[in-house]
Amino acid sequence: MIRLMTAALGAVLLATTVQAQENSGGDIPEPRVYESTGQVNANGTRVRYTVTAGETYLRDADGNPTASIFSTTYIADGHADPRTRPVAFVFNGGPGSASLWLHMGMFGPQRVALPNVQDDGAAPYNIVENTHSILDVADLVFVDPVGTGWSRPLGESEGDDFWGVNEDGESLAQFIRIWLTEHRRWNSPKYLLGESYGTLRIGSLLNQLEGSYNDVAINGVALISTVLDFRYDDTSEGNDIGYVGLLPGFAATAWYHNQVDRSAWNNDLEAFLAEARTFAIEEYMPALMHGVTLPADRQARVVRELSRFTGLSEDFLTRANMRVSLRRFQRELMRDEGVSVGRLDARFTGVEVDGVGEDPETDPSFYGIDGSYTAAMLDYFTRTLGVDMTEFYTVIGGVRGWNWDAGRSGNNNYINVAPWIARAMRQNSDLKVLVAQGYYDLATPFFAAELMFNQPGFDQDRVQFRYYEAGHMMYLHEPSLEASTADVRALIAN
Template sequence: MIRTLVATLSLAMISVGAIAEEAAPIPGPRSYETRGQVTVNGQRVRYTATAGETYLRDSDGNPTASIFATTYIADGTSDPRTRPVAFVFNGGPGSASLWLHLGVFGPQHLVLPDAGDDGAAPYDIVENTRSILDVADLVFIDPVGTGWSRPLGEHEGSEFWGVNEDAASLDQFIRIWLSEHQRWNSPKYLLGESYGTTRVGALLNQLEGGYTDVAINGVVLISTVLDFRYNDTSDGNDVGYVALMPGYAAAAWHHNRIDRSAWNNDIETFLADARTFAIEDYMPALMYGVSLSAEAQAQIASELAQFIGLPAIYLQRANLRVSLSRFQRELLRDQGLSVGRFDARYTGVEIDGVGERPDADPSFYGIDGGYTAAMQDYFGRTLGVDLTQPYATLGDVGDWNWDTGRMGNNSYINTGPWIARAMRQNSDLQVLVAQGYYDLATPFMGAELMFNQPGFVQDRVHMRYYDGGHMVYLNDASLTALADDVRELITSR
């Protein structure tokens, strides 16, 4: 009897303990506030920086996820209608916002060698005289699964990992931020890079697609990918080769693999001819497929070789279709080097002289150490963030739900129509498209083909090009140009 009673009490205590553990309240969001100042355009801007968590909630008010964001609000604004706010995020999907934060828009800037290996610490973090904090308050957002953002309680990351799911979570965050800071009547901008541009399209659908609109004044698309057909060279998708071809040409130009004198050493003329060739000659040849005559194939291969720096015989053997990984290896194979995917100016040493794919992307491993170290150092020593949990720079998300629902269930995602619809329904919405010539991950001609489609309001689409790759701001001159272009977009409203 005694043993039975003890066992029963023990089980009861375990059950109560388990229930207590399950019911343990979620601690409140953490926040860290500091003061700072930066000189931009000769103007000293003093600001309050708040790095911290915002809790997303379900319809019953229960926390579902924590979004970690860093907000910079400049002093001296009494009327929020005169002070724009820019919401900034990177892509991945699964990337924190450190790249745009320390790379171009924030008050501090990481200095790295242009198209060179970032090596190891220490890295230089300096005052960013190209920040846009002089013309807009800034909110750098880390979506769930990136940085220190995470699901809460019994909720899982998969609830937030998808085109629509991700956009819905950022939609809720932005609405909460606007309410907490009383900024509903401020001009609003969305700034995204890479998948962040895909997110812009889906987020515009969330923000402006219903009756409780959050109208956006402008969006900045850096290294644009909206229609994924233009970034893919899977079997049967020949348009992907067409979009990549002028990017291949830019890479060949940079590495002196073509005869520059034929274009008077003018890259703009060269790339204009590459675009024309891609549309008027190369694409029809691909469409003809096996019905293209041997003579016509040889002619196209010869002309293509003059643009992208690979031998004509190699192009013929490849049926005029060179995948990105093969191009990365083939362009500088005779030097034992591969070129970067994110930025074709970068090169990496290849041990296997006959390999088909690069060992890794030199344009990523050449920068990631610097950004990760610099961001965490900046959070800890400058912004006073004392979190010790792992900080997810890139890739800490699970399977992504690419189904966009009413946008269709095609194999290729396309959030461009949502941007086009927003432009037609919001006469103030301006779109800045910023592309690096040497970006082979989101090639510049892919963005052009996207915005050439019907539905966009063409006089409010502003295409800009830079002497850089996917992260155009790694080049100091391009960083200045990009910041100036974004500042013009915001101030010209």
């Protein structure tokens, strides 16, 4: 253990020393780039490709480097005409997460195969050819924003210059423009694929790319585990709509763990969730709006229905004033069994030592997978792609002090980038939107996304929802991996 801690500390100190030299105005080395070739059987097609993993420098108006963006680009062989070969830029979330999850879980040529939904255990992990990769229909660019992976500020720049809704969008829009120029792909069909905060990033990117006369028009976006308007899943005091956005996700979780009477819906999950949606909008939301003026008999009826859908006791729901936060639900649903359910993926459960605690110890659906993805990504970089960078690789959590302002007035507002997507759709008749949601995702609930896209401004004919019996990272579930990659492939291939 001491040896491992010493090695990790050495890597962090090396990375800190390199960044300190760069930020002090010292000589900035040339970008490091690693090229190799490979092949993958993607959707039944043998695709040979060139992969470029390396750094791209962002620059200020005077040409001085401001940041290094690490990305991994896959260019398939045999496509000479850029007009017929799409390119997709892929981001994960956080904010502050590198792109390893979608890279090694969903779209890249290799992926982690996890046999146990509860725990990835320890190395060695099973890394296999990803036959579900979408390299058959698009070239891929996996991008790590500043503060994630090996991406970092340079020169006089600080992390704060890049850590915010607008700041992040500006820097990644610059990267995309540089990439399109260097690869001569301005006339290629272009797609943005993002997961979690990566979906909010897509909203910001569309504002940066299509919100001025210097347009980069986008053909389509895939919003994987969507969060664009935080009102619909935030249960801060006074925001009752957040409880409504969460309710059908709570119901799906209770169904999965057999905490509701499935026979009442003939064991039909879709019918159950359809009724949960209707209850949430037509009965639950009006009851919350009434507040303390809600008649006692009506409250009792709503509480009974809440219990029927969520598996929580009527007594608990009454004492909670019919308002159950996500963390309370995670802890309460299976308290009698001594476990809490996951936030990112409610199929996961974690043992709770404190039998009366209000909140879960941590998220079992994150610690159940993080070791495997980190090891798989770095093993792939170092052994397969030949990347020999020794600086600390930041999987998640490398950013701080995120600027959520995004042009809002005051401080008591919820971030909402949905209007930027709606505007882009109005001004770009080719822009299509795929919304991919896992039923058991409590971090970015499927019903919250539905409520948001039901608002005026979107061209509903170009918004397509797809659902999977999985969580936030639906690719952890093999049938959902197959279905979700097929849906993204269809978005790109029309």
